Amino acid sequence: MKAAIVVFPGTNRERDMAFALERATGRRPDMLWHRDTALPEGLDLVVLPGGFSYGDYLRCGAMAALSPIMRAVADFARAGGHVLGVCNGFQILCEAQLLPGALLRNASLRFLSNDCYMRVEQTSSPFTHQYQRGQVIRAPMAHGDGNYFADDATLDMLEAEGRVALRYVAPDGTDDPAWNFNGAARAIAGVLSDNRRVLGLMPHPENLTDPLCGGTDGLPMFQGLAGAFA
Numbered sequence: 007m008k009a010a011i012v013v014f015p016g017t018n019r020e021r022d023m024a025f026a027l028e029r030a031t032g033r034r035p036d037m038l039w040h041r042d043t044a045l046p047e048g049l050d051l052v053v054l055p056g057g058f059s060y061g062d063y064l065r066c067g068a069m070a071a072l073s074p075i076m077r078a079v080a081d082f083a084r085a086g087g088h089v090l091g092v093c094n095g096f097q098i099l100c101e102a103q104l105l106p107g108a109l110l111r112n113a114s115l116r117f118l119s120n121d122c123y124m125r126v127e128q129t130s131s132p133f134t135h136q137y138q139r140g141q142v143i144r145a146p147m148a149h150g151d152g153n154y155f156a157d158d159a160t161l162d163m164l165e166a167e168g169r170v171a172l173r174y175v176a177p178d179g180t181d182d183p184a185w186n187f188n189g190a191a192r193a194i195a196g197v198l199s200d201n202r203r204v205l206g207l208m209p210h211p212e213n214l215t216d217p218l219c220g221g222t223d224g225l226p227m228f229q230g231l232a233g234a235f236a
Contacts, residue, residue, distance in 0.1 A: 007235040009035040009051040012079065014070045019056035019093065019210065026212035027053070030228035040073040050235040051088045052079050054095030056148070056210060066109060066151045067097030076102055088132060088231070089204045093149055096196075096206030105197050105206045106164070107156035109149075113189025117150040122187060122209055124172040124195045125179050131202040134171055136230035142179045143172075143223040145209035147187065152208040154190035154197070161192055172196035172207055 009027050011020050020037065027035045035053070036046055045052065059070035070076070076098070083089045083104050091099040099105045112118055121144055126137040137143065156164070164170050172195040176182040186193040188208070196207030211224025 007031045007033065007050045007232045008046075008048050009033075009053060010038050010046060010049055011035050011053045011055055012038045012040065012075055014040040014057070014059035014073060016059045016061055017055055017057035017094070019212065022210070023053055023055040023092070023212045026215040026224065026228050029215055030225065031232040038075055040070065040075050043074045043078060045078045045082055049082070049087065051090065051231060052082055054079075054089070054091040054098050056093030056095060059094055059098065062151070065101065067094060067101040070094075070098045071101035080104060083199070083204050086201065086203060090133065091204075091206040092210055092212065093152070093208055096208055097151065099204065099206040104204055105199060106160050107154055107197065109151050109208070110153040110155050111151050112149070112153050112187070114187070118152065118187050119146075119148045120187070121145065122147045122195070123175055123177050123185060124209060125175040127170050127173050128168050128198065130168065131171065131198055131205065132231050132234035133205045133227055134230065136226035136233070140179065142175060142177065143211075144214065144221060145211050145224055146213050147209045149188070149208055152188040152190065154194045154208070156191060164194075164197060165192070167200065169198040169200065170194055170196070171198045171205055
């Protein structure tokens, strides 16, 4: 699998993501700068990693969505390419209208830095097919604007089309508002595009791919991507 990670001013999770991809694929991903205007040939996956692009001015991800590289990323996605956006990357995907909805301030109005639990709702995507439907996975979250929002019609559409990939739950897999730390609508943690080739999620699976870092719950996501392009 040939992958590339886009780096914006303020990005801070690109090395974590690169480690996760290399661990799963044996191949180091390319690093792309936000002022680049083209993607390398033969890419299978583009990743928008976490951080605080452009200092989160205006709205989180709003300025990054207008960066020169994002024109190429949008063209890549619309041509059927695979794109993963994590945390700030999810915010950028929404601002670039590659995914529906928006990320608002956490309901607590506080920055969250803790583990959360997500239930895998869909396995019909390259990102989630190595999990079992209903499986509960743990991942760290680190964001101030992770409260997923969309109007009721959009939320109903996402549910009906099976595009809610991951949902915040209690550790035992039950729905519990107390474990929806950021207050996301319908406890949505991750959303898929209509062709299942773009995924945005707020928690950080890349930070749980090595036992020395506390677990490997995130590793199947990257192994699944590697297997999909083998």
